[in-house]
Amino acid sequence: MAREQLQALLKVCEFIANMRLSSATGGNFSIRWQEQALAISASGKDKSELTVDDFVVCDLNAKPIKDERRPSAETALHGMIYQMDPKAQCVLHTHSVPVTALSLYNKEAQKWSLTGYEMQKVISGFTSHEQTLEVFIFDNDQDIPRLAQAVKEMWPQMHRAYAFMVRGHGLYTWGTSVEEAKRHMEGLEFLFSCELTRLQLSRA
Amino acid sequence: MAREQLQALLKVCEFIANMRLSSATGGNFSIRWQEQALAISASGKDKSELTVDDFVVCDLNAKPIKDERRPSAETALHGMIYQMDPKAQCVLHTHSVPVTALSLYNKEAQKWSLTGYEMQKVISGFTSHEQTLEVFIFDNDQDIPRLAQAVKEMWPQMHRAYAFMVRGHGLYTWGTSVEEAKRHMEGLEFLFSCELTRLQLSRA
C-alpha cells in the first residue's frame, strides 16, 4: 500500500518539477509510512529524476530509521503534520514564484483569505465559492522545530485549508491520499496565481 | 461520426491540460451525442489522461443514459447550450488564470467587450478587428439549473461570441465541431491574456 503511494508520489514529483514548482533542487515531498513513520525525498536532488531509492524513512520526529542518510531539516515539519492530522497520508512542499511573492506582500499578515473562486471547492470540505478559505502564513525560521511548534499552536484555526505558507519560502499542502494532496496543491497554486494577477492590475 | 468527434475531443483535452487550462481536475468537456444527448468528461479526472471510457452519456437535461456514474453538476450548462444552439456539436469549459482574474476585475460588469484585435476573426461570423465582440459574464452560482436559466435568458444578446464567462470560475465556449470549439477557446484565451496584459501596464 505504502509502496503504491510512493509510486504515485514519484509521478507527482515529476509533475511538480515540470510545472517549475521545485526550482534548484528545492521542495520536499513525503508519504506516511506505516502509522508512525514517513518516507521523504532526499534533499539536493532534481525532483524530475527521483526514484524509490531517493526516499528516506524517518519517524515522525524526523529521526531516520535504518538509514544513514540525513534527511532534509524540514522533515520535522512533515512529521508535525502527520502527528496533528492522523488521516494525512501525503505532504507536498512546493516553491513557486507566486506564493513566495504573495507571502512577502504584507510582511505582517498572518493569513491570506481566498473568497469568490470556484476553485476553492477543490479543497476537501469546501462546497461553495461563497465560503472563505484562510491560508495561514508563518514567518520563516531556520530553527525548524520552533517553526513546527508555531504551526502546531495555530493548528485549531488553520488546518481546514489543508495548507499553510512559510513567508519568503513556499507552500505546505497535504491530503488523505497522494491524489488529494496533489489536487489541493494544484488548486492552491492556481488560486494564488489568480490573487497575484489581480494585484498586478492597474486601477483604472 | 460521434465516435470520431470523441477521438478529436480527447486530443483537445490533452492540449487543454498541457496549456494549464484545467488545473486540479477542473473543467469539463463534451460533444453532442446523437440529437438529444451529450457525452461529457467524468469529473475528478486528470484531463491529460482521459480515455473514451471516462465520458458519460446524458440527455440534455443532464440525466445519465444507461450509466450509473453521476456526471459533473455542470452538465446542465452543457445541455442548455446544446438546446439553445441546435448546431452546437462541442462545448469546452476551461479554467484559466486570466479569465478568472478578469471576470473579478469589475464585479458588477455584465460583459467584457473586445475590439481592435485581429484575433477576433477566429470567432465564426467575425470578419474585422473593427467589430466588437461581447463576452457576457454571469455571476457564479452553485445552483447550476438557476445559472443555466440566467444564461438562457440572456441568449439572444450573447450567443454571437460562442462563449460566456462565469465570474471567478472560468470560460464556456462552443462550436459546430470540435475543431471550431477549440479554435474559439484558444482565440478567446489569447484575447483575454492580451486584455489582462494591457491592464498590467503602468500608465506613464
Added chain:
Amino acid sequence: MAREQLQALLKVCEFIANMRLSSATGGNFSIRWQEQALAISASGKDKSELTVDDFVVCDLNAKPIKDERRPSAETALHGMIYQMDPKAQCVLHTHSVPVTALSLYNKEAQKWSLTGYEMQKVISGFTSHEQTLEVFIFDNDQDIPRLAQAVKEMWPQMHRAYAFMVRGHGLYTWGTSVEEAKRHMEGLEFLFSCELTRLQLSRA
C-alpha cells in the same frame, strides 16, 4: 535548395507553435520559391502539424501557381517583402500576447524604439546595445493590398529592423535564410517581452 529551406521552415513552425506564437491557427510562414514566387503555409492549420503538402506556391502578387487552394489573404504582405528585399528568403508572421499588447499601448505610435539591450545584436547589421532599433507599427487593415502599400511607402525608413508590427495583430520578421528569420523573430519576441515587463513595474 528551396525544398531544404522548406524542411527547415517546418521545424521552425513547430517551434513557433510550441512557444505559443501562433494560437488558434493564427500566423503564416513562407519561403521564397525560385526568384519570383513564394511557398506559404495554408491558413486554418494547426502550425505544429504542418507538412510539405500544407504549403501553397504563389507568385509575388499572391496568385496561386498550379494550385486550386486559396492562400491566406495575408500572402500579399509576404509577397511585398520578397519584392522589396531581393535577399529575403523567409518571412515569419507570429501572433504573441506581448507584441499584440504593446502595439496597442499607444495607438498613435508609429514605431517602437529599442535601445540598451545586448539582444539587439541578433538583428543582422546591429553591433552594439547603444544603437537604436526601430520597429515600425502599422495600423491593422482588412484590405491587405492597402496595408502592403502602407508598408512599402515606409520601407526606406523601416527595413533595417527586418521586422514590423501590425497593430493589435502581430509581428512580421524576415531574413536571408530560414535560420536568420528565426533568429530575428526570437530576438524580437524576447525584446518585446522585456519592454512589456519593464512597463509592468510599478514606479517606486
Added chain:
Amino acid sequence: MAREQLQALLKVCEFIANMRLSSATGGNFSIRWQEQALAISASGKDKSELTVDDFVVCDLNAKPIKDERRPSAETALHGMIYQMDPKAQCVLHTHSVPVTALSLYNKEAQKWSLTGYEMQKVISGFTSHEQTLEVFIFDNDQDIPRLAQAVKEMWPQMHRAYAFMVRGHGLYTWGTSVEEAKRHMEGLEFLFSCELTRLQLSRA
C-alpha cells in the same frame, strides 16, 4: 573527468534552452578544461542541440588552442572568472527576461540586494534567509576585456554571490561543479523572478 563534466554541461544546456533562458542562440556556457584552459559553447548555435563538437577549447585569455574556430567574444569573461576563482569549474551565462528587465530598472544601481528568501540558501555559503545576497550589476560594454577588467576590480566585494549581472544583457553564474553552477543559476533566476513579480504588484 573534464569529459564527464562536458556531458553534464550538455544536459544543463538543454535544460536552459527548454526554460527559455537562451533565446535566439544567446548565452554561452563553459567548463574548466585542465588547469589553464576552458571549453566553451560555439556561438550562433541553438543551445538545445549542442554536441561535444560544438565546444571550443581556449586558454584563459580566450585564445583558441588547436582550433580554428573563433569563440564568442565573451569568452574573455569566462576566462577571467576561472582566473579569479581557482575552484570554479563551470560558468553559465543566461539571458532571461526578468534579469534583463531588472538590470535596467534603475540604470545607476551597482547591485541588487536579495534578502528574506529561503531560496538564497541555494548559493553555497549562505545559511539563512536573514542574510543579504548582493548581486552586482555591471554596465554592458562591447569591449569585453574592459568589461572583464571592471568585474575583476569589484571581485573582492562581489564574488560571494557566485554571480553578477550585465545591464540589459544577462546573468553570469558559476560553481565548483556543473551541478553547483546549475543550482546557483536556477536559484538566482527564481529569486529575480520573485523580485520582478513583487515590483509588479500595485500598492493598495
